[in-house]
Amino acid sequence: MTEQPSSLDPRLQRIAFIGPFGVGKSTAIRTVSDISVLGSEAEISPHVLHDDIASGKHLTTVAFEYGEIRTSDEERFALFGLPGQDRFEHMWRMLIPSTIGVVLLLNSQDSMDVCETWLSRLADYAPHGNLVIGVTRLTQVSEAALQPYRALLTQHGASGAAFAIDPRKTEEVRCAVIALVAMHAWRSRRAVTAE
Amino acid sequence: MTTPIAVCARNLSVDDASLLKSIFALRPERWNWTVSAEEAQWWVVDVDTCKERDKFPNSACRTVLALATDFSRMPYPHWTFIAKPLRSQRVLAVLDHHLARVSAREHPWSNSEVSLKRWPDMPRFKASPDLIYWCNELLHQPIAYRQLLATVPKQALDAVLEDAERHQYLIRRPETQRTTATAIPTAWRRLWARWTL
Numbered sequence: 001m002t003e004q005p006s007s008l009d010p011r012l013q014r015i016a017f018i019g020p021f022g023v024g025k026s027t028a029i030r031t032v033s034d035i036s037v038l039g040s041e042a043e044i045s046p047h048v049l050h051d052d053i054a055s056g057k058h059l060t061t062v063a064f065e066y067g068e069i070r071t072s073d074e075e076r077f078a079l080f081g082l083p084g085q086d087r088f089e090h091m092w093r094m095l096i097p098s099t100i101g102v103v104l105l106l107n108s109q110d111s112m113d114v115c116e117t118w119l120s121r122l123a124d125y126a127p128h129g130n131l132v133i134g135v136t137r138l139t140q141v142s143e144a145a146l147q148p149y150r151a152l153l154t155q156h157g158a159s160g161a162a163f164a165i166d167p168r169k170t171e172e173v174r175c176a177v178i179a180l181v182a183m184h185a186w187r188s189r190r191a192v193t194a195e
Numbered sequence: 196m197t198t199p200i201a202v203c204a205r206n207l208s209v210d211d212a213s214l215l216k217s218i219f220a221l222r223p224e225r226w227n228w229t230v231s232a233e234e235a236q237w238w239v240v241d242v243d244t245c246k247e248r249d250k251f252p253n254s255a256c257r258t259v260l261a262l263a264t265d266f267s268r269m270p271y272p273h274w275t276f277i278a279k280p281l282r283s284q285r286v287l288a289v290l291d292h293h294l295a296r297v298s299a300r301e302h303p304w305s306n307s308e309v310s311l312k313r314w315p316d317m318p319r320f321k322a323s324p325d326l327i328y329w330c331n332e333l334l335h336q337p338i339a340y341r342q343l344l345a346t347v348p349k350q351a352l353d354a355v356l357e358d359a360e361r362h363q364y365l366i367r368r369p370e371t372q373r374t375t376a377t378a379i380p381t382a383w384r385r386l387w388a389r390w391t392l
Contacts, residue, residue, distance in 0.1 A: 161313075165318060182327055182328045185328070
């Protein structure tokens with residue numbers, strides 16, 4: 001049975017950052033974290049990922065990264081950056097069900113099939129449905145650029161948001177976090193009302 | 196804090212000017228009484244003592260309250276006639292009418308409830324945490340525009356709603372009495388307070 005730490009400690013709310021390799025998960029967490037991000041990065045094998053070495057990225061997350069937003073001495077938001085490779089799926093199984101929401105970062109240069117794949121994978125682990133797709137590396141932010149992502153969200157029956165996000169910009173990553181918190185607040189209120 | 200409305204009342208008698216200022220002050224709006232006709236959005240003109248119509252170019256793009264003893268003395272049909280001697284009820288009625296009209300013209304949804312079919316691209320609006328919170332609420336229930344105005348800055352709210360209308364994800368309907376904006380949970384306020392964008 002999956003552990004549910006957030007239900008044990010209501011003062012700690014978890015948010016997961018997921019997405020393909022090199023999309024900016026680590027950067028996004030560092031951008032908003034109040035603490036030095038704890039990570040478990042390893043050097044990328046040059047035999048496997050020539051393009052990524054060429055792009056200047058030499059490290060990748062192999063377990064998870066951890067940052068925090070501290071709203072008071074007691075209340076915290078824990079930010080988990082989870083690796084996307086299939087072999088780390090057990091990390092998803094452990095962490096995502098206990099989160100209040102997920103930020104799925106996607107590179108706008110990738111095809112929509114990538115988005116489709118990630119949404120399908122995520123559906124197994126995020127029953128709460130609180131999701132923000134952060135589309136990175138858009139050359140021009142426009143409604144048209146985000147429309148395909150919104151359409152896929154609808155196809156998957158997800159009520160999440162699609163934002164254009166630069167993981168290096170604090171305000172933009174905060175928008176995603178706050179949107180998730182708002183989604184969670186609404187669902188919590190509805191659950192209480194239903195009881 | 197609302198922007199003051201600039202009013203020019205140059206050729207009024209001292210008594211009429213004093214009376215008008217006291218009546219205007221009964222309204223919640225802020226009024227800036229100025230001698231510059233060019234700067235003013237509203238003019239108050241005593242038609243009886245005004246000899247030259249040429250003194251009022253561009254009056255068509257302003258709200259003009261014309262004081263006169265007789266309606267037949269009105270120089271322009273688009274000026275609003277107020278009979279002299281002044282009576283406070285009449286002046287207040289005219290103010291109500293003009294302010295409601297200005298409000299409706301500026302924001303077609305001012306007397307509406309609004310909701311959203313999907314999330315706006317929030318980072319583009321440099322939205323405050325409160326506005327993000329309310330956008331999420333608007334996905335689930337319609338809320339009266341004027342209730343939203345009590346919680347988020349007008350300029351930011353209008354920017355989101357204008358975008359929503361332009362891209363056809365705004366739902367607007369006449370305001371009813373039954374919608375209420377739920378207060379932001381206290382638990383999240385600390386995050387809000389830390390992250391006022």
